[in-house]
Amino acid sequence: MTDMTAAKPAVRVETPFQRFRAEFFESRIATAALIVFSSIVVLALLAPWITPQNPYDLGQVDVLDGRLPPGSEAFAGYTMWLGSDGSGRDLYSAILYGLRISLSVGVASGIIALAIGMMIGLIAAYMGGRIEAVIMRLVDLQLSFPASLVALMLVAILGKGVDKIILALVVAQWAYYARTVRGTALVERRKEYVEAAQCLGLSQTQVVFRHILPNCLAPLIVVGTVQTAHAISLEATLSFLGVGLPQTQPSLGVLIANGFEYLLSGRYWISVFPGLALLTTVMSINLVGDHLRDVLNPRLKK
Amino acid sequence: MTKPILEIRGVSKRFSKKLDIAGRLARRFGAAISEETVHAVDNVDLDIAKGEVLGLVGESGCGKSTLGRVVAGIHPASDGALLYEGRVITKKRSDKAATLAIQMIFQDPFASLNPRMRVEDIIGEAPRLHGLVAAAEIPAYVDDVMRKVGLDPTLKKRYAHQFSGGQRQRIGIARALAVKPDFLVCDEAIAALDVSIQAQVINLFMDLRKELELTYLFISHDLSVVEHIADRVAIMYLGRIVEIAATEEIFADPKHPYTKALLAEAPRLDQRKRDFTPVKGEIPSPLDPPPGCHFNPRCPMANDKCRAERPQLEEISPVRAVSCHHWRDA
Numbered sequence: 001m002t003d004m005t006a007a008k009p010a011v012r013v014e015t016p017f018q019r020f021r022a023e024f025f026e027s028r029i030a031t032a033a034l035i036v037f038s039s040i041v042v043l044a045l046l047a048p049w050i051t052p053q054n055p056y057d058l059g060q061v062d063v064l065d066g067r068l069p070p071g072s073e074a075f076a077g078y079t080m081w082l083g084s085d086g087s088g089r090d091l092y093s094a095i096l097y098g099l100r101i102s103l104s105v106g107v108a109s110g111i112i113a114l115a116i117g118m119m120i121g122l123i124a125a126y127m128g129g130r131i132e133a134v135i136m137r138l139v140d141l142q143l144s145f146p147a148s149l150v151a152l153m154l155v156a157i158l159g160k161g162v163d164k165i166i167l168a169l170v171v172a173q174w175a176y177y178a179r180t181v182r183g184t185a186l187v188e189r190r191k192e193y194v195e196a197a198q199c200l201g202l203s204q205t206q207v208v209f210r211h212i213l214p215n216c217l218a219p220l221i222v223v224g225t226v227q228t229a230h231a232i233s234l235e236a237t238l239s240f241l242g243v244g245l246p247q248t249q250p251s252l253g254v255l256i257a258n259g260f261e262y263l264l265s266g267r268y269w270i271s272v273f274p275g276l277a278l279l280t281t282v283m284s285i286n287l288v289g290d291h292l293r294d295v296l297n298p299r300l301k302k
Numbered sequence: 303m304t305k306p307i308l309e310i311r312g313v314s315k316r317f318s319k320k321l322d323i324a325g326r327l328a329r330r331f332g333a334a335i336s337e338e339t340v341h342a343v344d345n346v347d348l349d350i351a352k353g354e355v356l357g358l359v360g361e362s363g364c365g366k367s368t369l370g371r372v373v374a375g376i377h378p379a380s381d382g383a384l385l386y387e388g389r390v391i392t393k394k395r396s397d398k399a400a401t402l403a404i405q406m407i408f409q410d411p412f413a414s415l416n417p418r419m420r421v422e423d424i425i426g427e428a429p430r431l432h433g434l435v436a437a438a439e440i441p442a443y444v445d446d447v448m449r450k451v452g453l454d455p456t457l458k459k460r461y462a463h464q465f466s467g468g469q470r471q472r473i474g475i476a477r478a479l480a481v482k483p484d485f486l487v488c489d490e491a492i493a494a495l496d497v498s499i500q501a502q503v504i505n506l507f508m509d510l511r512k513e514l515e516l517t518y519l520f521i522s523h524d525l526s527v528v529e530h531i532a533d534r535v536a537i538m539y540l541g542r543i544v545e546i547a548a549t550e551e552i553f554a555d556p557k558h559p560y561t562k563a564l565l566a567e568a569p570r571l572d573q574r575k576r577d578f579t580p581v582k583g584e585i586p587s588p589l590d591p592p593p594g595c596h597f598n599p600r601c602p603m604a605n606d607k608c609r610a611e612r613p614q615l616e617e618i619s620p621v622r623a624v625s626c627h628h629w630r631d632a
Contacts, residue, residue, distance in 0.1 A: 016418065016461060192414035195376045196474070200428035200481060201401040210427070214418045 023295045030291030037284035040277075044099040051093035052078040055250060062088045067262065070269050083269040085258050091269065094255055095277045101251040102281070105162060106232035109169035113231075114224050116170065117177025118213075124178065125185035126208055136182065142175040147230070148237055155243045165244050169231045180223045184216040218296040225289030229282045236278055252278045306349035307517050308373065308404070308485060313382035315343040315368050340588045342368040344541035345382070347615065350485075355511070355518040357532030357549070359525060359564070361585050365541040366521045367409075370487045373519060374406040386485075402432065405478035409490035411470035415462035415477075421448075422458040425476045434481060444480070450513075451476045452506060468499035475506065479514070487519045492527065504531055525568045529553055534621070537561050540588060540596040543615060547622040557624040559601045595627065603628045 025031050043050070052074075053060050062075050065088035074080050074090065082091035124135040142150070154168035188194065189212055197207045238244035239253025240260075247254060252274045259270025318339040321329065329335050342365040350356050360366045371377045373384065375391070384391050391400045408414035415424055426444045429435045435443045445455035451472045462470055471491065478486060488507070492500040508531060510516055522528050528535055529549060536546040537560065545558040556562045583600040586592055595613050598604040607627050615625040 192408045192410055193416040195371070196406065196408060196414055196477065197416075198376055199374050199401075199404075199406045200477070201398055201432060202428065206431060211416055215416070 020295060024291065027291050027294075030288055033284040033287035033291075036280060037288060040099060040281055040284065041103065043096055044103055047093070047096035047100055051090070051096055052076075053090040053093040055089040055094040055097050056248065064088065065090075067267055067270070069267070082273045083267075085255065085270045086262065087258075089250070091255070091273050094250055095252070095274050098250050098252045098255050098274060099277060099281065101162070101245065101249060102232050102235060102253070102278070105166055105169070105235045105245075105251070106228045109166045109173065109231045109235075110224055110228035112166070113170045113173040113227070114177050114220065117174040117179075118181050118216075118220065120174065121178035121181030122185055122208060122213065122216075125182045125189065126204070126212075132182075135178070139175040139178050143179070147172040148234055151234055151238060152241070152243065155238055160244070160246050162245065162249065165235055165238060168238075169234060172234065173227055173231060176223055176227055177220065180219050181216055184219050185212050188212045188215045222289055222293040222296060225285055225292060229285035229289065232285075233278065233282050305352070307352040307387060308348075308350045308519075309385040309388075310346055310348040310350075310369075310373065311383045311385065313343060313346050313369070313372060313379045313384065314341065315365070315372050315377060316341055316380045338589055341365075341541050341591065342588060343372060343379075346538075346541075346543055348536060348543065348546070350517060350519060352484075352517055353511075353515055354533045355520055355531055357528035357535040358519060358521045358538060359523065359528055359535060360538035362523065363585055363588065364538045365588070366538050367489050369538070370406065370489045370519060370521045374404055374487045375401055376406070398432070402428075402434075402481040403483050404485045404487065405481060405483040406487045406489060407471075407474055407478055407491040409493055411467050411474060411494060412462075414474050415470055417462060420459055420461060421453075421465075421473055424462065424473060425458075425480050428477070428481050432481065447476045447480050450479065450510070452502075466499075467495055468502060471495060471499075471503055472506070475503075475510075479510070483516070485517045485519070487521070489521045490523070491520075493522065493524065500527070507531065525564065537564065540585065540591055542596060542625065543623075544597065544626070545624045546615075547624075551622060557618070557622075557629040558597075558626045559603055559628070560597050563600075595625075603631065 048054065053076075055061060060076070065074050065080070065084050066086050068074070068080055068084045070081060070083040070091075072080050072083065074084070078090075080090045080092065082095070084090055085094065120135055124132040151165075151168045151172040154171055155165060158164040158168065194207060194211055197211050202210070235244055235251060236253030236256065239251050240257040242257065245251045245254055247258075250258070255274035256271050256278070259267070259272070259274070262270050316339050318337055321335065321337055325335050344365075346369060348356070358366045358369065368377065372379050386397075386400045386403065389397065389400065391397055419427070422441070422444050425447055426440045429443065430437060430440050444458060448455045448458060453469065453472050453476065457465075462473060465473065471494075474491075486507075491507075492503050495503060504527065507518065507520075511518065518531075520528065520532055532549050534546065535549050535552045537544050537552070537558065539560050545552065545556065545561045547557075552561065553565065556565050586596070586599060592599050592609070594610050595601070595604070595608045598608040601608065611627070613625045613627050615623045616629070617623045618629065
């Protein structure tokens, strides 16, 4: 069916993007995941206006509100629908603020790692020879360590803080992007349209950036989505272990860690609600990423 | 013959596969591994006159495409020199005029167009980046080039995948013409097309030749096509030119045993042949070509001299050359 529509371009000019969009929304699960993820992003962005409490403002946090079960009324008068944690933070507010941190750390590290990995991968593919060998062995070395171990070591050296954890995540993840780009670029640069561009007297930079790179983007987008989800859970892992973000800037991982000590005493909500938020976020990104891979991979096309 | 526009002087192209660490180690311990070198093009001399169509014919793997790519500047030559209008252009092609003057038409109309670009960008990119046409005049220029190759300019916002094979090949031709070349290397440019479309594209080539005074190096394995459009034909075998002559002469009176074998096997309407006796044996591996004349293992006339001594391309008339020890006996 898709072939039939592609065969009649006379009716309507279909850009690759329009076709991609139509194919993406064919899957209900991926559409639902995209909607869930977009609502999470919107909620996180709107957090200061839709939450009753700013969990970073110590003046608004009251220790007397600590460990209240879901639905209790806070000292300040509002209802804590998801309960509160040990230091009296309203969990609903804390989760939305935590999402802001988790998402921005994940996305920032994802974009920086993508940019760095892409450049390194392109250099490896285009230069070849010894440069490629050195870069790719470095990538192999990096990928032979678990990403969480690399990030853990780096954070232990660098210390706490949002900027440091982003740096650690970039170092832990650039290699995935580099490997992906190099693989695709090697395939693309052998194609005749690249030879045609050389023949037309385009410079090496023009060939790489105008012809090879745009054709490497599809797999990069897929890897980027999945790796961003990975970065978010990695950050939560580090924060849970106590080496990630400080208590004053609670990300989802810090919130889960805070509730962990109360779990056996029956105060499940302190860990479980941030955990559910993390799960929903990571899963929705992964579902979107998986379906992107199906749509963008020509070999899986019907 | 008029002054040649392109002279190929002793051009060779070798591809070698360097040994990796494991291979070098194995060799140190006595394994019989050596670097593999393919002589894809082996000391080829050719002159192409302005306005002529030179057909380059040979079996798969004989190096004709590689020679075309060397001429088009995609591969640097390992040895020898290319002279364009008398100027040497072998080294890194800093000579932009010569680079743009020689353009290539590719075999695969699907792989040779960037799938992420619109037709107007595919055609207009090079003239814009090289400043051949003022930016404001690019749209009109692209329309003009598209009309020249028989494409409807209203389709220029489309992507390559929305066109048929013949139309894509026209886009490829338009892309080459957009930089105002004098010389086109057509590498099996019609082999991937349907026969009816082939005829259209050949006619397009011939019309453009008249209109723009183009010179062609027309690489093909299809003798009937070459006979139709070429002024002269060069036959290539395993990296070497074995015979070169005017088209009528080579088809009427081939001198080299390989040319004879090729022509004898081409299906022709006027002969109504039923039996075909293919050239015996396979084309030898270019990794390990036979010594002497490359054709000797398959040649009915081969003797000890053929196995030992490489025949030179010998001029047997002012416009005809053959590389065989026995051409007089033939």
